[in-house]
Amino acid sequence: MDIIQGVSIISIGEAKGHNIFVDQQTLLEVKACAEQYSGGVKVNLDHGAGIADIVGFVNNFRIVGSQLLGDFCEL
Secondary structure, three states: OOEEEEEEEEEOEEEOOOOEEEOHHHHHHHHHHHOOOOOOEEEEOOOOOOHHHEEEEEEEEEEEOOEEEEEEEEO
């Protein structure tokens, strides 16, 4: 299983195309939510993909500076 460490999940600033601004509180809330998934958060090939297109998962969430990072584990 290949692992890519330190993948950016979300960053402080404008969330382009979503009409919202991500701040430090957003990072904390997304991290807390993501940590509730035992085994990590599943990653799809793209936003519209179905369950058959799951390519891996992200775990080991941490905030570093202005980013929420995690480790991507390929299936």
